[in-house]
Amino acid sequence: MFKYIPIFLLFYGCQSSSSNSSGSENSEVEISETETPQDSEDLETETPQDSETETSQDSEISQDLETETSQDSETIQISEESQTKILDNEVVEVELKDLNDPLYKYQWHLANLNVESVWSRYRGEGIRVGVIDSGVEYDHQDLLENMNLDYSYRYSDGSNDPSPDKSQLSEDSLSSGHGTACAGIIGAIGWNGEGVVGVAPEVEIVGFNAFSSGLDADFEDALGNLNVDISSNSWGSGNEQYFYDDPSSLRGVEYGVKNGRDGKGIIYLFAAGNEAYSINHSTLHGSKYVFNIGAVDINDAIQDYSNYGDNILVVTYGGSYEGGVNNGIFTTDLQGLLYGFEQFGYVTDVLKRYLGDYTGAMNGTSSAVPIVSGIVALILDANPNLTYRDVKYILIKSSEQKNLEEEKYLWSKNGAGVWYSQYYGFGLIDLEEAIKMAETFENLSTEKVISAQNSPFLDINDFTTTNSYITISNDITIEHTEIIVDIDHGSVEDLEIVVTSPSGTESTLAYGDLVLYGEYSNWSLNSLRFLDESSKGVWKIQIYDNQKEFTGKLRSWKLNISGR
Numbered sequence: 001m002f003k004y005i006p007i008f009l010l011f012y013g014c015q016s017s018s019s020n021s022s023g024s025e026n027s028e029v030e031i032s033e034t035e036t037p038q039d040s041e042d043l044e045t046e047t048p049q050d051s052e053t054e055t056s057q058d059s060e061i062s063q064d065l066e067t068e069t070s071q072d073s074e075t076i077q078i079s080e081e082s083q084t085k086i087l088d089n090e091v092v093e094v095e096l097k098d099l100n101d102p103l104y105k106y107q108w109h110l111a112n113l114n115v116e117s118v119w120s121r122y123r124g125e126g127i128r129v130g131v132i133d134s135g136v137e138y139d140h141q142d143l144l145e146n147m148n149l150d151y152s153y154r155y156s157d158g159s160n161d162p163s164p165d166k167s168q169l170s171e172d173s174l175s176s177g178h179g180t181a182c183a184g185i186i187g188a189i190g191w192n193g194e195g196v197v198g199v200a201p202e203v204e205i206v207g208f209n210a211f212s213s214g215l216d217a218d219f220e221d222a223l224g225n226l227n228v229d230i231s232s233n234s235w236g237s238g239n240e241q242y243f244y245d246d247p248s249s250l251r252g253v254e255y256g257v258k259n260g261r262d263g264k265g266i267i268y269l270f271a272a273g274n275e276a277y278s279i280n281h282s283t284l285h286g287s288k289y290v291f292n293i294g295a296v297d298i299n300d301a302i303q304d305y306s307n308y309g310d311n312i313l314v315v316t317y318g319g320s321y322e323g324g325v326n327n328g329i330f331t332t333d334l335q336g337l338l339y340g341f342e343q344f345g346y347v348t349d350v351l352k353r354y355l356g357d358y359t360g361a362m363n364g365t366s367s368a369v370p371i372v373s374g375i376v377a378l379i380l381d382a383n384p385n386l387t388y389r390d391v392k393y394i395l396i397k398s399s400e401q402k403n404l405e406e407e408k409y410l411w412s413k414n415g416a417g418v419w420y421s422q423y424y425g426f427g428l429i430d431l432e433e434a435i436k437m438a439e440t441f442e443n444l445s446t447e448k449v450i451s452a453q454n455s456p457f458l459d460i461n462d463f464t465t466t467n468s469y470i471t472i473s474n475d476i477t478i479e480h481t482e483i484i485v486d487i488d489h490g491s492v493e494d495l496e497i498v499v500t501s502p503s504g505t506e507s508t509l510a511y512g513d514l515v516l517y518g519e520y521s522n523w524s525l526n527s528l529r530f531l532d533e534s535s536k537g538v539w540k541i542q543i544y545d546n547q548k549e550f551t552g553k554l555r556s557w558k559l560n561i562s563g564r
């Protein structure tokens, strides 16, 4: 069944690389600080289980506080045009005629989002979404008017036609329809008497057919393209058993966050993936600039395939494995019966009418991402002055905690009273609530980043917990925490890694029960679980080795805490 685009494996396979770009830079001015013995004594009593190795008290701990100003300085200024737009949004409410798109009744995700209540005010007009994928068939009747061909690009031949090229169609007739399906979910035309409706039916779609070449440099180029407001990415390594380092894609993302939307930052949405695995071993998915999206079904239940980890931001509807009515996501498909989803065999009578131009078989986190792209387009339509951090915060704060009582989802409250689940992230997106917040949201204050490192060189032995501590004296309100670990060990899959914040919140970053290939050589692990907590106090890392034979050493670990 179609869940995650299989051409990833052919064109964009994982690299189990040790050249983690985030760990090597060291240009910041660092203020030295010494850990007080008291702090560590307090902590010893907190960890009764297992034998443990204590960190040496005189380990050098350094930390620094830096302020990133490039983004916020520009966001404070509201252009005349934007002011008018906000004003317009407050007063203009359009009466919409009934939807006459025949497949709309099958688009349960739109009903669940109650998107009609939002469409009378916001439909994504003036917002541009880039779809980096297997191509977008621009001349599809339900896409054409919303396509922006000036900025669209097909990397295999340099043309502005983003459709799959001949070799994509012949080599992979099936999955070459993936990008067109994503585009329809985001912004298929509404009220035209045809097919389906996108979440943001007046948005502009830019197709970046990076899979036509499959080159790392082309993905970097597409990700760094500043002509879009939102970047929709339903692709990934496709095999989470391997550490995934993707420095070129990360460069593109960082460029777009710093320079896109006049410094407010492009919103980068990425599929969490469909391997039912942890995604905390991907440096791309770990980046604070990336929004990782998981998938639920029509009943708000996490789908078995949806990847997990403490870097999942939020979830939305992705559909279930079976596809079809009340399961799959109905959307545009490559036109005709030869290409696209037909080979999955699901056809309703209404779909038959279109002879292969639409499908009801799209699903997975690949579907969830374009839904969020449409949602973010509506949010930016409601308030174009939001930075990427604002949008992230709005999604977090407006989402709903579903199935809190079900133990398997491992919901817990952090020290700031924020619920988090490694499956749901902060919860299921609530569109109406997100729009309400966006309309009056004042930009978050300037971002601050604290970095601190401890290099204890501690042994990691079989069936033993190794503990180390870092004391932070700066008090910021946490948004994102990056933990860079430098561990020399013969078998990374032996290791369970847990980081505990000063508030006592535990974030598990490696589970010790998964097949894993890679090296923790200055490797970036990331957690959203400490949101809104204070950075100040003693942080702890615990590394438990749960298998015999291979042992190792914790050379160093570093905290990069972002917040305000």
Ligand SMILES: [Ca+2]
Pocket (backbone or CB within 6 Å): 101, 142, 188, 189, 190, 191, 192, 193, 194, 195, 196, 197
């Ligand atoms: Ca339509």
Ligand SMILES: [Ca+2]
Pocket (backbone or CB within 6 Å): 333, 334, 335, 336, 337, 338, 339, 340, 341, 342, 355, 356, 357, 358
């Ligand atoms: Ca088709």
Ligand SMILES: [Ca+2]
Pocket (backbone or CB within 6 Å): 461, 462, 463, 494, 545, 546, 547, 548, 549, 550, 551
């Ligand atoms: Ca071992």
